[in-house]
Amino acid sequence: xxxxxxxxxxxxxxxxxxxxxxxxxxxxxxxxxxxxxxxxxxxxxxxxxxxxxxxxxxxxxxxxxxxxxxxxxxxxxxxxxxxxxxxxxxxxxxxxxxxxxxxxxxxxxxxx
Amino acid sequence: xxxxxxxxxxxxxxxxxxxxxxxxxxxxxxxxxxxxxxxxxxxxxxxxxxxxxxxxxxxxxxxxxxxxxxxxxxxxxxxxxxxxxxxxxxxxxxxxxxxxxxxxxxxxxxxxx
Numbered sequence: 001x002x003x004x005x006x007x008x009x010x011x012x013x014x015x016x017x018x019x020x021x022x023x024x025x026x027x028x029x030x031x032x033x034x035x036x037x038x039x040x041x042x043x044x045x046x047x048x049x050x051x052x053x054x055x056x057x058x059x060x061x062x063x064x065x066x067x068x069x070x071x072x073x074x075x076x077x078x079x080x081x082x083x084x085x086x087x088x089x090x091x092x093x094x095x096x097x098x099x100x101x102x103x104x105x106x107x108x109x110x111x112x
Numbered sequence: 113x114x115x116x117x118x119x120x121x122x123x124x125x126x127x128x129x130x131x132x133x134x135x136x137x138x139x140x141x142x143x144x145x146x147x148x149x150x151x152x153x154x155x156x157x158x159x160x161x162x163x164x165x166x167x168x169x170x171x172x173x174x175x176x177x178x179x180x181x182x183x184x185x186x187x188x189x190x191x192x193x194x195x196x197x198x199x200x201x202x203x204x205x206x207x208x209x210x211x212x213x214x215x216x217x218x219x220x221x222x223x224x225x
Contacts, residue, residue: 032212043203043216044155051211088155092212098143098160099168100212105154 002027004091006103014111019076021087021106026070029094033065035074036088038105044088048074079110114138116217118204124223125194133189133220135204144187145205145214146179148172155203161187162210194224 003026013019021035032051036044048063050056050072056063062075072091076083086105093099117136125131137144146158159169159179166179178190187206191198201221205214 034212034214036216043219046213046215049211049213090155093168095168098145098162098210098212099157099170100145100214101157102155 002091002093002101004089004101004103006089006106008104009107010109011106012109012111013079015079015081017079019079019083019108019110021074021076021089021108023072023074023089023091023103024070025072025089025091025101027091027094027101028067028070030091031094032092033063033072034090034100035061035063035072036090036102038086038088040086076108079108081110081112084108084110116204116206116215118202118217118220120220121218122221122223124225127196127224128193131191131194131222133191133202133204133222135187135189135206135217136185137187137204137206138215139185141206141208141215143167143207143210143214144179144181145207146189147203147205147216148200149203149219150200158189191222194222196224198222199224 005024035048038044050063050065060077064073088105089103144161149155160167201219203219204217207214
């Protein structure tokens, strides 16, 4: 059974701080890695994707990938109360890109 | 900005009945997916669809489930004989590339009584 592990939280950070969200995955052959944001009662919204080892930055978000350690992270700089949501890590299976396994998600609370 | 749409937003059905959940993917997307999320649990992959056929499916996607792209715009999920445990939010997603980036619709909440 391929697993994607996340701490369910909640992770509480003050407004303006950096939020650091982490994810590990079990399938060593996974090639594509995603971060989705899900507000309560809403659908997942794709915010970042990364395919290669290293960092990828987009605005206030930075995704980090370390395939050797099977570890993906998401940093949110200058956290805002509107960032309060559950952040889902998702990973494609090594057998192909069409099957995606999600983690349980980390609930982030940004305190004003 | 183009988006995935789903209908209905909420469907209530009795155990044993058939339901069809409908999705209109983003128009230039080629890859289509169905997921479900039971309240408080993970988003679970059901099936992916490309070039008019199923490309991957999970162990959840058994003979009770089927998918169809009946025309150039709609993508449907049929559950033949619903069970209480099928109660969940069902999300449709679509993507342009084979690398797995997917954009989700708002979901259909299915309640089986």
